[in-house]
Amino acid sequence: MVSLSLIQSNTQIIVNNGKNTSFWDDCWCTAIPLKLKYPNLWKICRSKQATISEIVSFVHSQSAWSLGFSRNLKEVEVNEAAQLLDNIGNPELNEDQEDSRVWLPSKTGNYSSKSCYEIQYINEQNTTEKFTKSKLIWNEVVPTKVSFFIWSTLWNAAPTMDNLVRRGVLPPLTNQACNFCGSCQETTNHLLHHCSYSYTVWAYFLEFPNVLSVVPSSTAVCLNTWRRKWEDERHHFIWNNLPYAIWWALWLERNRRRFHNTSESAANTIIIVKALLYQWALPTQMFKGLFFEDLVHKWAQKIYNMHL
Ligand SMILES: [Zn+2]
Secondary structure, eight states: OOOHHHHHHTEEEEOSSSSSSBTTTSOSSSSSOHHHHSHHHHHHBSOTTOBHHHHEEEETTEEEEOOOBSSOOOHHHHHHHHHHHHHHOSOOOOTTSOOEEEETTSTTSOOOHHHHHIIIIIHHHHHHHHHTTOTTTSOSSSOHHHHHHHHHHHTTOSOOHHHHHHTTSSOTTSOOBOTTTSSSBOOHHIIIIISHHHHHHHHHHHHSSSSOOOOOSSHHHHHHHOOOOOSSHHHHHHHHHHHHHHHHHHHHHHHHHHHHOOOOOHHHHHHHHHHHHHHHHGGGTTTTTOOHHHHHHOHHHHHHOOOO
16 A cells, blocks of 8 residues: 555645645645644644645735634744745746646656555665665764664664564554654654654755755665765765764654653754764864854754855
8 A cells, every 4th residue: 555655755746826736735845744844823724625726816916825814823823924935935826737746756757656666665675685784874974873773774673663562572552653743653664754743854954955855755765865966065964964863863852752751842853963963074074164053053054055
C-alpha cells in the first residue's frame, strides 16, 4: 500500500488556476502543508478544505487572499498570519492552465506505480545493501554513534516503539504511539520524517537554500538522492551533513521524551541541529569567523545572505 505521505513528500505542485490544489493540505509553497506550519491559524479558518482559487478574491480586478477566520485574531495569531502572507506572496493565478503535480522520482515528472514501487521498495533494498559499508554513513564528519544509528534505520532495526514490540522487548499490548505527536504509531520513517514535529524541523532547513527539495520519505531514500554539489563549500558542508544532524537531533529528543520525561520545542531542536553541524565542522574551520549565536539567530542572513 502506498502511503499518502510518501506521495506528498515526492510531489512538487505547480499552481496555475489554483482549482486543484488544497490551500491548507497540499505542499505548494512550503515543504510542509500550511496547516502543519500554521496550526493555530488552521484551527480558526472557516474553510479548511478550500482550494487556492477559493481563497483568492478579486477587488477592482486586483487579486488578494481572503483567508476567512471564524473570529478576530489574537496577537500571536496576527504574527503567524504575517508570516503566512510572507510565505505565500501575492496570489498569482493563471486562469488558462490547470495546476500540475510533478512526480519527482520520475524523469518525466509523471506519476507511475512502477517509480513509486521503486522508491518504496527496490530503492530501499538497494540502498540498504549499497550503503552498509558506504562512506555516506561511515565518514570522518559524522560521529560513529550517529553513523551506527543511521545504519540501524536502514535495516529497520532502530529501537523505535514498533520495533521494540515486534522484537518482543516490550509486551504486545504496549502503547506504540509516537513520542512526539502521540497520535501515530512510532515507526522509524514516521519519527524521522513524517511526524508533524519532525516535518517542522526539516521544513525550517529547506526554506532558505534556493533549491527545489522536499522532506525525504526515509533514510534510505534520502541517502540515495540527497547529496548535491554546491559551489560554496560552507553550503556544501551544511547541505550534505544536514540529514544526519536532523536525524540525530530528532532521535536525542525522542529519547529525552521517552526516558527523561522532558521535552524541547521544535524550535529548540532546530538549534540542536545547528549545534551539531557547528560541532562537526570544528576540525574543518568551515564556520570560521562565525559565532554559534549567529547561526542560532541569523541563520538565513549569515549562511544564505538573505535579509529577512
Ligand atoms: Zn508523531
